[in-house]
């Protein structure tokens with residue numbers, strides 16, 4: 001039995017800003033190395049091999065639902081799966097992240113980014129989504145990487161702290177930049193639509209590293225492609241979440257991309273986020289993942305602070321401000337889920 005029982009509909013209601021019984025909670029990277037049951041079945045190969053095994057990917061997606069009773073599941077996959085599947089030449093190195101043999105440099109590299117055919121290129125993703133849709137007691141969140149964040153991996157060739165090559169291409173060759181983002185937006189749209197067709201009931205677009213950009217650069221070079229991603233999945237009628245890290249300065253611009261829910265990292269308290277986005281903004285977040293490594297009393301105080309700053313607003317999906325750190329004690333995350341579930345609006 002999970003520590004708390006998941007409720008079928010509070011997550012979807014909160015994403016719409018509608019009244020519901022209790023605050024929904026899930027954790028980015030809830031499936032992953034913090035769970036002993038994950039480490040036990042994950043194996044040692046590339047995560048891309050684990051993702052390509054629907055039985056394994058289904059089980060890994062279910063693990064945190066069983067353990068924590070979270071109100072939504074996130075598909076076990078990765079933002080580089082579509083570019084990997086069309087043969088761009090990307091792998092995910094354990095402890096490092098996505099690496100690319102031949103980084104994106106010039107116009108000829110656009111030919112390495114053909115359109116995605118989900119049934120032919122990523123049948124395993126669709127199979128995993130279908131089996132999860134049949135088994136899960138809670139909604140499944142499908143996802144894709146936003147054009148900027150995926151572009152940063154393709155251009156840098158490895159995780160970067162400065163995004164120097166990415167910004168140099170963006171500022172130095174805008175035509176090529178926009179052509180690249182256009183292809184990556186198409187990949188995201190096709191992938192997201194196929195996940196919803198297969199049974200995903202919400203979508204999250206990860207622009208994890210967009211916070212590296214100054215607002216005018218985000219607005220000019222990134223927002224149009226991200227806005228198109230959200231517009232071209234709007235007809236699917238599932239909630240769309242837009243998330244990035246270090247995005248305090250660009251939060252209003254990210255909201256302008258048109259998602260239903262804006263993800264907020266731990267740097268911007270939820271009350272301040274609503275001052276920036278308006279009182280009706282639907283927010284996801286934003287407990288500092290590192291706070292989960294503190295003594296339990298400090299974790300409890302941090303959870304209470306997030307809930308207090310939300311102020312009983314129905315448009316709140318409790319989450320961490322970024323992914324679960326691998327060294328996190330799963331018992332603490334279970335306690336966090338219980339605290340959120342025990343909370344009543346207005347408390």
Ligand code: CP3
Pocket residue numbers: 027028029030031032033042046047074075076077078079080092093094095096097098143206208323
């Ligand atoms: O619960 C979940 O969120 C699981 C599904 C998921 C994974 N990656 C599995 C994964 C999701 C939603 C992602 C998205 C993803 N991948 C993002 C956006 C989210 C974020 O954290 O900002 C990004 C930037 C990536 C790229 C990536 N993949 C990184 C930076 C890493 C970490 C490298 C490492 O080993 O520390 C990965 C690998 C990865 N993807 C792991 C998991 C569970 C961990 C390593 C593994 O088990 O092999």
